[in-house]
Amino acid sequence: MRTLVSPSTLRSPGGKIGYAVIFGCTLLLFVIAFLFPLYWAMTGAMKSPQELAQTPATFIPNEWHPETFADAWDQLSLGKYFLNTIIVAGGAWLAQLAIDVPAAFALSKLRPKFGNVVLGLMLATLMLPAAALLVPTYVTITDLPLLNVNLINSPAAVWLPAAANAFNIYLLKRFFDQIPDELIEAARLDGAGPVRTLWRIILPISRPILAVVSILAVVAAWKDFIWPLLVFPDTEKQTLSVMLQRVAIDMPLNVLVAGMVLASLPMVALFLAFQRHILAGLTAGSVKG
Amino acid sequence: MSSHRSSSVLDWPATSSSRAGRPVASAAERRRNRLRRKLKENLTAYGLLCAALVVFALFSWYPIVRGVLLSFQQVDFVNPPSWVGFDNFTRLFEDPLFGVAWRNTLLFTVLALVFGFLVPFLTAVLLNELRHAKAFFRLAVYLPVMLPPVVTALMWKWFYDPGSGLFNSALGAVGLPGGQWLDSSDTSMLSLVFVSTWANMGSTTLIYLAALGTIPGELYEAAELDGAGMWKRLIHVTLPQTRFVLLVLLLLQVVATMQVFTEPYVMTGGGPDDSTVTVLLLLYRYAFVYNDFGSASALSLLLFVALGVFSALYVRVTRKADES
Numbered sequence: 001m002r003t004l005v006s007p008s009t010l011r012s013p014g015g016k017i018g019y020a021v022i023f024g025c026t027l028l029l030f031v032i033a034f035l036f037p038l039y040w041a042m043t044g045a046m047k048s049p050q051e052l053a054q055t056p057a058t059f060i061p062n063e064w065h066p067e068t069f070a071d072a073w074d075q076l077s078l079g080k081y082f083l084n085t086i087i088v089a090g091g092a093w094l095a096q097l098a099i100d101v102p103a104a105f106a107l108s109k110l111r112p113k114f115g116n117v118v119l120g121l122m123l124a125t126l127m128l129p130a131a132a133l134l135v136p137t138y139v140t141i142t143d144l145p146l147l148n149v150n151l152i153n154s155p156a157a158v159w160l161p162a163a164a165n166a167f168n169i170y171l172l173k174r175f176f177d178q179i180p181d182e183l184i185e186a187a188r189l190d191g192a193g194p195v196r197t198l199w200r201i202i203l204p205i206s207r208p209i210l211a212v213v214s215i216l217a218v219v220a221a222w223k224d225f226i227w228p229l230l231v232f233p234d235t236e237k238q239t240l241s242v243m244l245q246r247v248a249i250d251m252p253l254n255v256l257v258a259g260m261v262l263a264s265l266p267m268v269a270l271f272l273a274f275q276r277h278i279l280a281g282l283t284a285g286s287v288k289g
Numbered sequence: 290m291s292s293h294r295s296s297s298v299l300d301w302p303a304t305s306s307s308r309a310g311r312p313v314a315s316a317a318e319r320r321r322n323r324l325r326r327k328l329k330e331n332l333t334a335y336g337l338l339c340a341a342l343v344v345f346a347l348f349s350w351y352p353i354v355r356g357v358l359l360s361f362q363q364v365d366f367v368n369p370p371s372w373v374g375f376d377n378f379t380r381l382f383e384d385p386l387f388g389v390a391w392r393n394t395l396l397f398t399v400l401a402l403v404f405g406f407l408v409p410f411l412t413a414v415l416l417n418e419l420r421h422a423k424a425f426f427r428l429a430v431y432l433p434v435m436l437p438p439v440v441t442a443l444m445w446k447w448f449y450d451p452g453s454g455l456f457n458s459a460l461g462a463v464g465l466p467g468g469q470w471l472d473s474s475d476t477s478m479l480s481l482v483f484v485s486t487w488a489n490m491g492s493t494t495l496i497y498l499a500a501l502g503t504i505p506g507e508l509y510e511a512a513e514l515d516g517a518g519m520w521k522r523l524i525h526v527t528l529p530q531t532r533f534v535l536l537v538l539l540l541l542q543v544v545a546t547m548q549v550f551t552e553p554y555v556m557t558g559g560g561p562d563d564s565t566v567t568v569l570l571l572l573y574r575y576a577f578v579y580n581d582f583g584s585a586s587a588l589s590l591l592l593f594v595a596l597g598v599f600s601a602l603y604v605r606v607t608r609k610a611d612e613s
Binding site: 002003004005006019022023026027030031033034035037038040041044052053054055056057098099100102103105106107110111112113115118121122123125126127128129130131132133134135136137138139140142144145160161163164166169194195198219222223225226230240241242244245248253256257260263264267268270271272275278279282283 | 330333338340345347348350352359414415418419420422425429430431433435436437438444453454455461462492495496499504506509513522523526527544548551554569572573576585586589593596597600603604
């Protein structure tokens with residue numbers, strides 16, 4: 001593929017050397033900028049507290065203490081906080097699929113009266129910076145209108161607002177719009193109701209977009225900080241991020257760093273496993289959103 | 290919530306009429322059937338929509354209205370809210386931190402644009418030229434994006450440590466004096482921008498890279514035949530061809546960086562000397578430290594007004610891109 005630099009320049013002897021130098025420098029820079037900090041955290045966790053506090057820092061640990069990871073798991077009760085985070089993120093994911101998929105299907109294929117008004121009202125919420133809704137949503141969570149329920153310290157305080165996601169509905173609707181109406185018509189003539197059509201016909205062919213929405217949902221919930229910070233004042237109910245921030249000052253640095261590494265591993269593993277979907281979601285999410 | 294799932298509502302409306310098999314229906318009957326069918330179709334659609342309508346009503350539409358009302362009320366959660374007119378706004382304007390927070394936030398946004406806009410674009414242009422290890426570059430630059438922001442912030446706080454931190458150790462190793470980083474009000478904001486850029490540049494870089502990949506090679510060839518050097522090709526081919534993506538990400542970034550919270554909250558708590566108090570940090574303090582939800586809402590409203598234009602432009606531009 002032709003890019004900025006012409007192929008003939010690249011083929012010339014000078015071009016070949018220039019390319020090699022630039023490639024080498026970029027590679028080195030990327031390793032230093034993006035991989036080295038992760039190496040530093042991994043090895044830092046395995047240094048002794050004295051070594052960690054020493055100036056200048058050691059680049060390779062003098063003594064290895066891999067047991068710090070086990071200590072961190074116990075001292076920070078990571079098992080409990082992992083479970084909390086999984087419940088919060090998993091529930092947010094399920095709520096988004098269960099609520100946004102039928103809504104997008106109805107708006108795309110059933111086209112009810114005032115459907116465009118409803119869609120417009122949903123999309124209008126995209127114009128609001130999230131921060132502007134922080135306080136009023138918090139106040140709403142403490143006392144849901146009509147129901148008079150207080151959702152503070154309940155994972156539903158994350159699940160339900162996460163489902164009010166206009167961007168998901170927009171992404172899903174755009175995908176459903178491309179599914180030919182004839183397919184729906186054929187299902188109808190075969191006697192399938194709309195729910196059956198959605199479940200049996202639409203969902204199986206919508207796997208790519210469902211994967212994108214799922215990953216966006218899980219990653220966003222796992223990374224979120226400010227909302228869980230507000231709605232989980234009970235330290236037993238907090239997510240990993242909120243807990244790590246809370247204990248950061250009191251914990252020995254090596255234990256804290258080990259906890260940080262462990263808390264990041266699921267997201268890194270998820271990324272390595274689903275790169276293609278994550279990168280697809282990235283372009284779907286930012287350029288066309 | 291499950292009541293709408295009865296089969297009568299969810300049957301396709303047309304099945305009953307096609308099943309009937311009557312040879313000729315009167316015009317009135319047909320009209321009635323069509324009406325019934327339309328009604329059923331709408332009921333089904335709203336059945337599927339109702340959960341979404343409830344969550345949007347409770348967590349988007351109602352809070353929007355509530356937020357505006359709260360801005361003009363005093364709330365203490367014991368007595369019913371009372372109307373106080375513009376008192377909340379007056380209180381904000383009289384707070385010396387109000388101006389500081391806006392200035393800091395603006396500084397953060399401008400610095401984040403300089404770094405977070407330029408660095409990813411140049412990185413993408415560079416990566417687009419490289420023929421080897423493409424997968425590695427993509428993976429490496431995106432890795433920080435996957436880390437929980439709190440982890441990134443805590444990690445960098447430790448790197449910045451003036452004593453045993455990574456930066457001063459590295460500088461010391463090559464004989465350079467260390468910096469105060471987060472501990473000096475001169476460099477604190479810049480240090481936060483660095484972290485934010487490092488953490489977020491992966492997504493912007495890959496979006497630029499995707500945009501660069503769609504530029505037709507003939508354009509570069511034609512420019513080269515016209516005698517345009519590499520710099521001119523960058524200015525006259527690459528930039529115009531990606532200007533749309535650049536605009537979208539510019540708007541997105543302004544909206545995102547004006548809401549910066551995690552980095553200052555976790556890394557500096559607003560200090561030193563209030564040099565990293567941002568609007569959102571001030572908002573957090575008003576609501577959850579001083580329990581003054583009215584003033585916090587008033588500040589949210591101001592933030593919304595400040596960002597509304599950018600958000601509206603962003604939605605418009607992306608919608609337009611979508612149609613074309």
